[in-house]
Amino acid sequence: MARRQGQGRGRRLLTVTAILLAAALFASPDRLLAAQPVVPSVDPACAVPESVLAPGSGLPRVSAQLAAGRPLSVLVVHSAKSPPKPGIVGYPARLESELKRRLPGREVSTAVLSLPGEAAPAMVAPLTQAVEDQRPALVVWQTGTVDAMRSLDLESFGTALQSGIAEVQRRGADIVIMDMQYSMHTAQLIDFTPYVSYMSWLSQSSDVFHFPRYDIMRHWVEDGRVDFADESDEAKRRSYEFVHQCIGQLLAQSVATMIDPLSIGRRTGASN
DSSP states (O other): OOHHHHHHHHHHHHHHHHHHHHHHHHHHHHHHHHSOOOOOOOOTTTTTOOSOOOOOOOOOHHHHHHHOOOOEEEEEEEESOSSOOOOOOOHHHHHHHHHHHHHOOOEEEEEEEEHHHHHHHHHHHHHHHHHHHHHEEEEEEEEEEEHHTTTOHHHHHHHHHHHHHHHHHHTTOOEEEOOOOOOHHHHHHHHOOHHHHHHHHHHHHHEEEEEOHHHHHHHHTTTTTHHHHHOOOOHHHHHHHHHHHHHHHHHHHHHHSSSSSHHHHHHHHHHO
């Protein structure tokens, strides 16, 4: 009798063990990974080493808005005097499409505030007003070009940056600061280095992400991926297309990696 009871317990134990093993096999890491959505990668031609573009620490305000089910609205502010060449899709539009790829099912929109020829101190007031009116989740502030071209005081540049960052954050948005473009010709005529270095230092001290467009483009040029020295119309078109496409991809990838994945997961779970 005792032997039959022991055999029964043994068979039940073996059955439970078999079920657990089957469950473990079914939920193996390979299967779990295969079930996860694939995050779009950056085109190899656009990629730069982490020594050039390092991951940022986070976008808490963007993450909070996404967790609450709100859209991701982005405001791009720049001082460029002219839009991209005809037929070229600028990086703000590329940024929007690339973010949509990385945040499937989420509403993403970008708006652009153009302040042609304005240095950082003159950009703060209209930037602040635009954020007040539009209430974006994220601001991309592209600045420093005009300041360097005019050799404006670095202290005034820094004060303006700090003021602009504070005004944006005070209104509930995260901010990314982006520096100027690079070309060998302009780098020989204009000393951009102090302004790039200041933006890098400020981003670290203020815990704000600095998108190093200058260093990214210099890496591309030195690596032979883009040639701004060729003055033919076709070469210029290819260069502009490459730069705007790749800046859009890299910026979107940077933003996506700084968003708290739990903020996306909460909303995804709530909608099921």
